[in-house]
Amino acid sequence: MIPLLKRAAVILAAASFAGALVFAMLDLPAPGVHLPAAVEANMAASGVAHPVTAVLLNFRGYDTLLEVGVLLLALLGVLAVGARATPPAPAPGEPVKRMFARLAAPLMVLVAVYLLWAGAIQPGGAFQAGAVLGAAAVLLHLTGILPGWGAPGLRLRAGLAAGFLIFLVVAGALLAQGAVLAYPPAQAGRLILLIEAGLTVSLGLILAGLFLALSRDSGDEA
Amino acid sequence: MSGGMIFAGAGAVLFTMGLVGVVLIGxxxxxxxxxxxxxxxxxxxxxxxxxxxxxxxxxxxxxxxxGIVVAVASTALALALARRLHRLTGRTTLSATDDD
Amino acid sequence: MSTSLAFDLLLAAALLWSAWRTLATPDIFRAAILFIVFGLLLTLAWARLAAPDIALAEAAIGAGLTGALLLDAVGALRARRDSAL
Structure with a gap:
């Protein structure tokens, strides 16, 4: 048990820290750079009509590239830590739930494709689409249709890395333009859709993998 | 006082709350x-x-x-490590003296 | 204007309260459920901040996937502890 004195000191320090933070924020001068205006001014060259997608995949594309790399590394870490050669057979779920999952999964894939396509002009995009795909896989796993992950096979590995690799290849091919991920405006829309399609598949698989790789060690390790 | 400012203030308090939790919770x-x-x-x-x-x-x-996507990835990795620790040692805390 | 401001204040208070309960609840299972509630309240906050993209991602990933991961971990730890007894 942590001594009461230390606990009180930490809470007191934290409270004054929060107070200082809030006062500093209230005191903040107006921002010197107006970013929304800068985004608005460059929307025509971005290849998409939705500002958030333009920032994610065009103006700050390298952020997203590195982020997919981080996700891949996290999944590698999860697979390495949860070492178990053979995944247990999926527990047979209840028939009603299985039936529901079988009905819902194709609809969720449809929603993912819609979100991916809609991302160009309205809220949506690769992240949300990937999340829905991952959720579909988790649903199938929880109802006992999809088994947990052992060591991923070659095709699964290709799918996991596809988003990152497509992104890297596009970035490498565009290096000749003189800047990282500076798309030519005429092709920007198509390139972004290509990258987003790869990202959706990979993100879906990675997010599902984080759950499926972890859930295989439930129960005891006798 | 705008809506953005309200949520920024709440965010600052949440951040501190989480910080205290990370420091004090075993x-x-x-x-x-x-x-x-x-x-x-x-x-x-x-x-x-x-x-x-x-x-x-x-x-x-x-x-x-x-950030949200990276946060869930790091959460999954942290959970994997915590579960591994529990499987190997039966402990749910980092300290050797288990004060759950 | 004042109604929306009042709603924002209420939402911020609910966020702080649910986060506090999440960290202070002694039962880890309840803490995980409260964290999901916190994620859903946060989704509302993103919608209020005119950020529908983040709201979508928060609902699916922050509340959904993180919640599932947490509940699965709680279940696994409990199962192992119970089988050890």
């Missing part, structure tokens, strides 16, 4: 929860502060979108 699962609260607070500050004059700002929004 059991790893709960510490991971505190870490997530901390991250959510940082996200709220990022977007709320940028939008304190009203009007959406897509740049911090895109960064937070990236």
């Amino acid at each position: 059991p790893l699962l709960r510490r991971i929860l505190a870490f997530n609260v901390m991250g959510s607070g940082a996200f709220l500050v990022l977007v709320g502060l940028a939008q304190r004059d009203g009007g959406a700002d897509p740049v911090p929004q895109a960064m937070v979108l990236t």
Whole structure:
């Protein structure tokens, strides 16, 4: 048990820290750079009509590239830590739930494709689409249709890395333009859709993998 | 006082709350929860502060979108490590003396 | 204007309260459920901040996937502890 004195000191320090933070924020001068205006001014060259997608995949594309790399590394870490050669057979779920999952999964894939396509002009995009795909896989796993992950096979590995690799290849091919991920405006829309399609598949698989790789060690390790 | 400022202030308090949790809470699962609260607070500050004059700002929004996905990946990795620790040693805290 | 401001204040208070309960609840299972509630409240906050993209991602990933991961971990730890007894 942590001594009461230390606990009180930490809470007191934290409270004054929060107070200082809030006062500093209230005191903040107006921002010197107006970013929304800068985004608005460059929307025509971005290849998409939705500002958030333009920032994610065009103006700050390298952020997203590195982020997919981080996700891949996290999944590698999860697979390495949860070492178990053979995944247990999926527990047979209840028939009603299985039936529901079988009905819902194709609809969720449809929603993912819609979100991916809609991302160009309205809220949506690769992240949300990937999340829905991952959720579909988790649903199938929880109802006992999809088994947990052992060591991923070659095709699964290709799918996991596809988003990152497509992104890297596009970035490498565009290096000749003189800047990282500076798309030519005429092709920007198509390139972004290509990258987003790869990202959706990979993100879906990675997010599902984080759950499926972890859930295989439930129960005891006798 | 705008909506953005309210949520930025709440974010600052959430961040501190999570920080206190990470420092004071022993059991790893709960510490991971505190870490997530901390991250959510940082996200709220990022977007709320940028939008304190009203009007959406897509740049911090895109960064937070990236951050949420990275946060879930790091949470999964942390949970994997905590579960591994529990499987190998039966402990749910980092300290050798288990004060659950 | 004042109604929306009042709603924002209420939402911020609910966020702080749910986060506090998440960290202070002694039962880890309840803490995980409260964290999901916190994530859903956060989704509302993103919608209020005119960030529908983040709201979508938060609902699916922050509340959904993180919640599932947490509940699965709680279940696994409990199962092992119970089988050890």
